[in-house]
Amino acid sequence: MRKLDAGAYLVREGDVPTHCAVLINGFAYRQKVTGEGARQIIAVCIPGDAIDFQNMFLDVSDHSVQLLTRSTVAEIPRDALQQLVEARPAVGVAVIHTTLVEASILREWVVNVGRRDARARLAHILCEFAVRLESRGLAKGDAFELPMTQEQLADATGLTPVHVNRVLKILEAEGLISRQRRNVQFVDWRALQDVGDFSRRYLHIPGGEPVRARPSADA
Amino acid sequence: MRKLDAGAYLVREGDVPTHCAVLINGFAYRQKVTGEGARQIIAVCIPGDAIDFQNMFLDVSDHSVQLLTRSTVAEIPRDALQQLVEARPAVGVAVIHTTLVEASILREWVVNVGRRDARARLAHILCEFAVRLESRGLAKGDAFELPMTQEQLADATGLTPVHVNRVLKILEAEGLISRQRRNVQFVDWRALQDVGDFSRRYLHIPGGEPVRARPSADA
DNA sequence: CGTTATCTTGACCGTCGTCAAACAGGGTGG
DNA sequence: CCACCCTGTTTGACGACGGTCAAGATAACG
Numbered sequence: 144m145r146k147l148d149a150g151a152y153l154v155r156e157g158d159v160p161t162h163c164a165v166l167i168n169g170f171a172y173r174q175k176v177t178g179e180g181a182r183q184i185i186a187v188c189i190p191g192d193a194i195d196f197q198n199m200f201l202d203v204s205d206h207s208v209q210l211l212t213r214s215t216v217a218e219i220p221r222d223a224l225q226q227l228v229e230a231r232p233a234v235g236v237a238v239i240h241t242t243l244v245e246a247s248i249l250r251e252w253v254v255n256v257g258r259r260d261a262r263a264r265l266a267h268i269l270c271e272f273a274v275r276l277e278s279r280g281l282a283k284g285d286a287f288e289l290p291m292t293q294e295q296l297a298d299a300t301g302l303t304p305v306h307v308n309r310v311l312k313i314l315e316a317e318g319l320i321s322r323q324r325r326n327v328q329f330v331d332w333r334a335l336q337d338v339g340d341f342s343r344r345y346l347h348i349p350g351g352e353p354v355r356a357r358p359s360a361d362a
Numbered sequence: 363m364r365k366l367d368a369g370a371y372l373v374r375e376g377d378v379p380t381h382c383a384v385l386i387n388g389f390a391y392r393q394k395v396t397g398e399g400a401r402q403i404i405a406v407c408i409p410g411d412a413i414d415f416q417n418m419f420l421d422v423s424d425h426s427v428q429l430l431t432r433s434t435v436a437e438i439p440r441d442a443l444q445q446l447v448e449a450r451p452a453v454g455v456a457v458i459h460t461t462l463v464e465a466s467i468l469r470e471w472v473v474n475v476g477r478r479d480a481r482a483r484l485a486h487i488l489c490e491f492a493v494r495l496e497s498r499g500l501a502k503g504d505a506f507e508l509p510m511t512q513e514q515l516a517d518a519t520g521l522t523p524v525h526v527n528r529v530l531k532i533l534e535a536e537g538l539i540s541r542q543r544r545n546v547q548f549v550d551w552r553a554l555q556d557v558g559d560f561s562r563r564y565l566h567i568p569g570g571e572p573v574r575a576r577p578s579a580d581a
Numbered sequence: 582c583g584t585t586a587t588c589t590t591g592a593c594c595g596t597c598g599t600c601a602a603a604c605a606g607g608g609t610g611g
Numbered sequence: 612c613c614a615c616c617c618t619g620t621t622t623g624a625c626g627a628c629g630g631t632c633a634a635g636a637t638a639a640c641g
Contacts, residue, residue: 206466305622308622
């Protein structure tokens with residue numbers, strides 16, 4: 144159970160990791176850097192996420208994980224977890240489940256980056272955050288604190304920081320969101336979902352249908 | 363053990379599948395379609411791939427799988443596989459391993475589509491095919507039969523068919539590849555890897571180092 | 582052979598990237 | 612308390628990579 148500062152690496156590409164970390168609180172992101180030096184954010188981890196299953200069963204890490212905010216993480220030794228999976232099939236099934244949901248999110252990200260324009264990409268990623276946070280009880284009402292800079296948002300959507308800024312302003316001007324600093328508020332949740340071509344199916348959130356996609360603002 | 367025609371669906375988005383299919387021979391691809399009607403190919407399955415672990419442990423499919431060529435597939439009942447995983451931890455570990463490798467490839471695809479220009483994207487995907495096919499003993503020498511049309515290649519790379527065509531011609535003009543119909547030959551394998559920013563690490567192919575990245579053409 | 586899918590090519594255009602500068606906030610230290 | 616950064620956000624002017632539209636060439640296939 145360690146507390147680490149924002150920017151700290153939990154894993155580096157090329158590492159041969161010995162522990163599996165779980166995010167207790169705070170945020171992190173997976174990233175890869177191209178030969179040209181461009182960065183792509185591959186996933187954002189939120190509190191409660193296990194971030195090292197990849198490295199638990201694969202030998203060398205193919206990407207890096209870095210903290211977005213000051214966070215506390217718990218660390219489980221690699222072989223302890225492996226033994227646990229072998230001793231307790233139910234744990235194995237849980238790992239499989241978690242991994243498959245992550246893969247589903249990755250698939251949606253490929254679509255997002257590959258086939259949607261900038262406006263839809265940003266709308267989509269905002270919707271995804273909102274729903275994921277809400278599903279863990281981390282979002283209060285119809286707003287949430289976006290834990291990333293516009294530059295990181297750009298790296299997550301395959302855009303440039305400049306363009307992210309412009310598009311965010313457009314979404315705001317259109318009355319879909321409003322924001323003060325990094326706090327994003329959903330003014331028209333349904334319209335934002337439409338713009339972002341968002342459906343929560345790919346998140347595979349248990350509990351069947353959303354009780355309410357977002358607590359307010361969609362009646 | 364069934365034989366199905368090209369274009370046949372193995373899974374449809376929204377399905378609640380009852381079987382897990384394994385590709386015995388032939389090729390398939392995973393796809394998602396946006397609200398705008400644009401298609402994104404999310405992964406390409408080659409002979410030997412299990413294509414339904416996602417649906418084995420998740421309830422409703424978040425994407426479709428379609429055959430690229432006439433293929434034969436074996437089908438395992440869903441609950442049989444689930445019971446097997448619970449009875450035999452080693453099987454569970456194997457499923458986890460497979461799933462994690464697939465996720466790693468997905469991460470690389472996000473990078474490919476998000477942060478590389480058209481030329482690098484295509485070079486990269488060609489390298490990936492070559493190495494994956496070779497690792498299963500399916501590629502002979504320094505050439506292989508690309509099982510997809512340029513339109514499908516476009517959907518896999520987030521480009522348009524027109525642009526794919528242009529870029530392929532550029533790669534050819536640069537002396538990196540040569541092609542007759544869908545047969546792609548690697549004229550300068552090392553240069554192609556450089557252009558595509560390709561490293562086989564993310565494929566997590568066992569057997570440590572490549573005996574030879576490509577049999578010929580890289581001495 | 583005709584019919585259809587795929588590939589190829591050209592002209593034009595738009596979304597998004599690049600470059601660069603100005604403008605907050607939010608710490609820190611004098 | 613007020614310079615002074617430093618990081619992050621905001622804006623503008625301009626350019627390019629890749630998209631769109633459309634036509635023609637080339638296979639594959641029945």
